Amino acid sequence: MYSSKVIDHFNNPRNGGEMADADVVGEAGSFKCGDTMKIFLKIEQERIVDVKFQTFGCAAAIASSSMLTEMVKGKKIGQARRITNEQVAEELGGLPPLKMHCSNLAADALQDALDKYSDGPARKQGRAK
Amino acid sequence: MGRRLVYMDHSATTPLREEVIKAMEPFFRERYGNPSSLHSWGRETRQAVESARRKVGLALGSEPEEIYFTGGGTESNNIVLQGIARRRGKGHIITSSIEHHAVLDVCRDLATGGFQVTYLPVDRYGMVDPREVEEAITPGTVLISIMMANNEVGTIQPIKEIGNLARLKNILFHTDAVQAVGKLPVKVNDLGVDFLSLSAHKFNGPKGVGALYVRKGVSLAPLCNGGGQERKLRPGTENVPGIVGLAEALELAMGELSPRTAHLVALQKRMEEGLLKIGGATVNGHPQLRLPGHINVSFNYVEGESLLLGLDLQGVAASSGSACTSGSIDPSHVLLAMGLEPEVARGSLRLTMGWENTAEDVDYVLGVLSPLVKRLRKISAHYPQSRSWEGLKGV
Numbered sequence: 232m233y234s235s236k237v238i239d240h241f242n243n244p245r246n247g248g249e250m251a252d253a254d255v256v257g258e259a260g261s262f263k264c265g266d267t268m269k270i271f272l273k274i275e276q277e278r279i280v281d282v283k284f285q286t287f288g289c290a291a292a293i294a295s296s297s298m299l300t301e302m303v304k305g306k307k308i309g310q311a312r313r314i315t316n317e318q319v320a321e322e323l324g325g326l327p328p329l330k331m332h333c334s335n336l337a338a339d340a341l342q343d344a345l346d347k348y349s350d351g352p353a354r355k356q357g358r359a360k
Numbered sequence: 361m362g363r364r365l366v367y368m369d370h371s372a373t374t375p376l377r378e379e380v381i382k383a384m385e386p387f388f389r390e391r392y393g394n395p396s397s398l399h400s401w402g403r404e405t406r407q408a409v410e411s412a413r414r415k416v417g418l419a420l421g422s423e424p425e426e427i428y429f430t431g432g433g434t435e436s437n438n439i440v441l442q443g444i445a446r447r448r449g450k451g452h453i454i455t456s457s458i459e460h461h462a463v464l465d466v467c468r469d470l471a472t473g474g475f476q477v478t479y480l481p482v483d484r485y486g487m488v489d490p491r492e493v494e495e496a497i498t499p500g501t502v503l504i505s506i507m508m509a510n511n512e513v514g515t516i517q518p519i520k521e522i523g524n525l526a527r528l529k530n531i532l533f534h535t536d537a538v539q540a541v542g543k544l545p546v547k548v549n550d551l552g553v554d555f556l557s558l559s560a561h562k563f564n565g566p567k568g569v570g571a572l573y574v575r576k577g578v579s580l581a582p583l584c585n586g587g588g589q590e591r592k593l594r595p596g597t598e599n600v601p602g603i604v605g606l607a608e609a610l611e612l613a614m615g616e617l618s619p620r621t622a623h624l625v626a627l628q629k630r631m632e633e634g635l636l637k638i639g640g641a642t643v644n645g646h647p648q649l650r651l652p653g654h655i656n657v658s659f660n661y662v663e664g665e666s667l668l669l670g671l672d673l674q675g676v677a678a679s680s681g682s683a684c685t686s687g688s689i690d691p692s693h694v695l696l697a698m699g700l701e702p703e704v705a706r707g708s709l710r711l712t713m714g715w716e717n718t719a720e721d722v723d724y725v726l727g728v729l730s731p732l733v734k735r736l737r738k739i740s741a742h743y744p745q746s747r748s749w750e751g752l753k754g755v
């Protein structure tokens with residue numbers, strides 16, 4: 232059902248866990264019952280220098296989150312903004328059609344974080360909704 | 361402990377027993393006659409089908425003529441529900457909110473025709489209250505259908521009490537006993553049921569074959585018309601190897617009921633104790649009135665499907681009520697009916713043990729599960745510690 236890359240990211244998630252000194256925290260998903268994700272970014276001179284994630288969800292959601300963190304690390308904010316859900320799924324070697332929606336989470340959380348960041352210092356720290 | 365393969369999804373299906381394969385084998389080979397044929401080939405298989413019917417009747421405490429062979433549990437349920445509906449044309453049906461889809465979806469369908477359906481609630485253990493059944497009865501009630509044991513949480517329903525009530529009120533009573541048969545004593549007269557569905561593959565028999573008990577004198581309109589087999593209720597040339605396998609598996613299961621129960625209860629206890637040690641785990645279903653060997657557990661802050669895959673990658677077969685495959689994330693209707701929070705319901709894992717499982721299997725599963733849960737919690741967006749960032753860095 233899942234590609235070996237999905238399995239690998241699920242089994243050995245990259246950059247999993249929280250980041251106490253994040254510059255901004257992005258969120259996506261519904262906290263009610265769906266898959267949910269938080270992304271923690273450390274940004275220096277418009278570049279993402281460190282990233283961590285926490286995800287509650289199925290294996291596809293976890294693997295997408297992990298994959299995304301690898302994709303954004305070291306990227307300039309402008310480059311990171313252009314990352315799409317499809318690219319995350321592609322990097323994972325594809326996802327089963329019924330699981331595509333689970334990968335949306337990752338890019339959505341990233342965009343949320345970047346929006347908050349560019350909204351200025353007042354919102355940079357993020358806040359749980 | 362080294363890697364091993366552990367099958368703990370016996371509520372989904374069970375392995376076929378060697379003795380059952382042996383009993384079926386001649387009917388795949390030389391004994392291929394059509395039971396309706398008059399020649400010796402036919403007479404031979406007719407005899408095998410009727411002998412199977414006697415065995416099933418004996419196991420359920422019914423007359424052989426009250427047993428009808430079908431294509432499985434789903435079909436048995438449909439024959440009853442739709443069969444009553446076609447006879448009566450309209451009326452009221454009482455069922456529960458935790459039935460298998462092979463009952464619930466039939467009811468949903470009938471509700472679009474001339475039928476009103478009451479879906480009874482359950483308590484937090486997944487138990488139907490017979491008093492609520494009584495209160496739901498109306499002058500138009502034509503059928504009560506309540507499962508004997510639930511397939512997700514394993515809770516055993518008060519079928520006998522509901523049976524007494526149904527008799528008193530003169531209302532037909534069906535029980536979907538697919539999960540119960542082979543694991544609990546099931547005698548139709550003790551239970552007071554008019555119809556009972558069972559399925560062979562849940563008790564180490566073959567797939568695609570089941571049976572339906574129909575109390576003598578009760579009439580159902582058949583769903584299919586054809587050659588008149590199974591006294592016109594389920595026409596079509598009989599699945600002879602399947603029927604032989606079903607009867608053999610049932611006879612073996614009922615003969616070994618008490619050692620099997622003891623074995624499964626011991627494994628269940630060992631597993632539960634281990635699960636609770638992991639922490640943040642809740643066992644769902646009734647604490648005592650539960651199928652032997654059946655465990656449904658929720659782990660806080662962890663999602664069920666990810667647990668399932670994590671176990672699968674280590675050779676463990678389990679199942680989960682959660683599924684985010686269809687685009688919408690629907691936690692199990694059973695757990696929601698029991699009042700679990702959707703988030704907790706999504707973290708549920710079903711481990712259902714069988715005769716071939718051992719204490720070593722249980723220890724292996726626990727050994728895999730404990731670090732898996734910890735790992736998934738550490739990266740879970742719901743884990744409370746993860747909110748600690750709110751208090752940091754001047755937020």
Ligand SMILES: Cc1ncc(COP(=O)(O)O)c(C=O)c1O
Nearest residue numbers: 432433434460462511538539559
């Ligand atoms: C309670 C219950 N009813 C009905 C069925 C359907 O049985 P079958 O697979 O034989 O159609 C199942 C099997 O999952 C079940 O657990």
Ligand SMILES: [Zn+2]
Nearest residue numbers: 289292333684
């Ligand atoms: Zn998902």
